[in-house]
Amino acid sequence: MSEVVVVTSGKGGVGKTTATANIGAGLAILGHKVVLVDADIGLRNLDVILGLENRIVYDLVDVAHGNCRLRQALIRDKRFEGLHLLPAAQTKDKTAVSPEQMRELCAELKEMFEYVIIDSPAGIEQGFRNAVAGAEKAIVITTPEVAAVRDADRVIGLLEAAELTDPKLVINRLRPRMVQRGDMMNIEDIIDILAIDLLGVIPEDDHIIVSTNRGETVVQDQRSLAGQAFRNIVWRILGEPVPLMNLDGERGLIGRLRRLVGLG
């Protein structure tokens, strides 16, 4: 049983590509056959996030235009057995592919892989419409900021119009200390506003920047909180009801002091 999942957000810079890479790698680590599709034609990034930028020969547009066979464009990630990338073209623009071509492509990939995960570009124009065209499920990424949540709300409406009902939410870059101070919206606040199911919460984590610098994922990093959060998301995608990580537990002196005086 395979599925085609689109990862989208409306707003740029909230972590779509990082989430796509980590969820894909996480599924592959657990033995699943996964292909990640970079649908951001003209601004490809999934290749650099995965550290596969030097291995691209053909891309998604080549496949859509019949310049090569699908298998020739797929890049196998040597670190994770079962993980593949179909890169976006860098020199074309969004109009180089049609929603109909994307639907055909997704159908073909679905025959070959258990999980087809599409990294959508920011925005709600043709690139977005291409990315959702062949998808059966959707993951919406947001951060606890007014602009990101607003754009997520808009995207949820558009997904529903495209018959992708019941999208799942990932809240990225949550900062527990700011939440505790009352200076950042918390999980309940965001769910309350968007009214969709929560798939997971990723805390802000320096490990992400370090691993991105290296072209590596963080999901296999046992010391990383974000890595743990991504592993939990992967389990939930596989149907395991993993509880949310406790992000409130403040470590360090201040946290202990607070608890001591009953304010924690």
Add this chain to the structure above:
Amino acid sequence: MSTLLSFLAKLFGREEAGSKHIAKERLRLVLVHDRANVSPQLLQVLKADLLKVISNYMEVDEKGLEVQIDRTESSVALVASIPIKRLKRVAKSMA
């Protein structure tokens, strides 16, 4: 004394009015506007449904019926103007 208390509250993160409340309130408002972007088709269907319900109680002028979304700075309202032709006897006795 009260300033000392609020200072302590801030220090220990118990300040009620953190900026997240402002964020949430602004979001709530902006989304009311965003979501109120209803299509003319939807308004037509709504009009038809309104007429169906209201005509159970009174006779109204279908041609004079006006339904629109009114947006102001701080709220969005559904405003309907429905001229009544005649009240039905049933409605009267119920009132």
